[in-house]
Amino acid sequence: MALRHFIDIDQFDGAALRALIASARALKESGPKGAAPKLDPSTMLALMFDKPSTRTRVSFDVAMRQLGGQTLVLNSSETQIGRGESIADTARVLSRYVDAMMLRTGPHANITELAEYASVPVINGLTERSHPCQVMADVLTFEEHRGPIGGRTVAWIGDANNVANSWTHAAVRFGFTLRIACPKELSPDPALLNWAAREGGNVEVTSVPGEAADGADALVTDVWVSMGDADADKRMKLLAPYQVDEKLMDAAAKDAIFMHCLPAHRGDEVSAAVIDGPQSVVFDEAENRLHAQKAVLAWCFGL
Numbered sequence: 001m002a003l004r005h006f007i008d009i010d011q012f013d014g015a016a017l018r019a020l021i022a023s024a025r026a027l028k029e030s031g032p033k034g035a036a037p038k039l040d041p042s043t044m045l046a047l048m049f050d051k052p053s054t055r056t057r058v059s060f061d062v063a064m065r066q067l068g069g070q071t072l073v074l075n076s077s078e079t080q081i082g083r084g085e086s087i088a089d090t091a092r093v094l095s096r097y098v099d100a101m102m103l104r105t106g107p108h109a110n111i112t113e114l115a116e117y118a119s120v121p122v123i124n125g126l127t128e129r130s131h132p133c134q135v136m137a138d139v140l141t142f143e144e145h146r147g148p149i150g151g152r153t154v155a156w157i158g159d160a161n162n163v164a165n166s167w168t169h170a171a172v173r174f175g176f177t178l179r180i181a182c183p184k185e186l187s188p189d190p191a192l193l194n195w196a197a198r199e200g201g202n203v204e205v206t207s208v209p210g211e212a213a214d215g216a217d218a219l220v221t222d223v224w225v226s227m228g229d230a231d232a233d234k235r236m237k238l239l240a241p242y243q244v245d246e247k248l249m250d251a252a253a254k255d256a257i258f259m260h261c262l263p264a265h266r267g268d269e270v271s272a273a274v275i276d277g278p279q280s281v282v283f284d285e286a287e288n289r290l291h292a293q294k295a296v297l298a299w300c301f302g303l
């Protein structure tokens with residue numbers, strides 16, 4: 001069987017992604033001690049971090065344990081990667097010890113190199129370019145609150161960053177409209193937009209937040225300064241008009257939800273009234289990381 005890497009949403013077809021969402025729902029319903037098939041207790045997942053994490057670290061760790069396996073957490077500063085050992089060599093060494101690896105890193109090339117040289121499944125736990133596990137959890141969350149996402153409209157307000165890129169992949173594969181409102185200077189990669197258009201996706205870009213929000217089923221945002229972004233001051237200035245506040249929520253559909261992958265900065269990308277208000281589903285998103293990643297792990301291990 002070919003190795004089952006989970007690197008990006010665009011690499012899967014709609015049916016495969018639907019199956020993962022269905023599996024996540026079933027795993028959530030059956031609970032931590034559910035009837036789902038279990039891993040051999042010696043099955044080991046390495047959780048590798050070049051960048052900080054709360055949700056990804058804890059939800060993968062708990063997911064793996066609930067599936068019956070074990071984890072070890074490796075911060076790159078404490079390994080030889082931090083002293084320059086190549087990703088390719090690290091992939092080949094760790095493949096001799098563990099059964100799967102998850103990596104959170106900066107350059108996207110690191111995750112593709114890890115997958116190229118590993119002989120066990122590799123999972124993308126965030127790169128500068130994408131955050132697929134987050135957006136699988138987000139699709140699950142949207143559907144729990146608002147029903148099937150196909151044909152619906154999601155508005156991304158703010159920096160067209162890694163999370164927005166995975167939302168773009170999801171829009172194409174799950175068949176919903178994604179409107180991205182961002183300053184021109186922080187627009188999505190034209191190659192990504194061209195890919196979405198070629199694939200028949202409906203991804204629209206505007207610099208006007210109200211245009212994107214108009215009648216949308218969900219407003220989504222993220223921090224204005226991602227891990228590794230060097231130009232914080234410039235970003236904060238450019239993004240100041242893009243805060244998701246109550247006025248912007250009022251432009252969306254009446255029953256629209258507010259989504260944010262967290263961590264959040266109240267008063268910057270979102271007002272406290274919105275993120276702590278009745279339309280916010282941010283803690284359901286955080287919970288659903290656990291269930292969506294259990295589904296991804298179960299698929300990687302062929303359970």
Ligand code: CP
Pocket residue numbers: 052053054055056057126134261262263
């Ligand atoms: N949303 C998310 O990936 O959070 P962490 O950075 O805490 O993992």
Ligand code: NVA
Pocket residue numbers: 126161162163222223225226227261262263
């Ligand atoms: N865009 C953010 C997401 C954090 C989960 C970052 O990359 O820092």
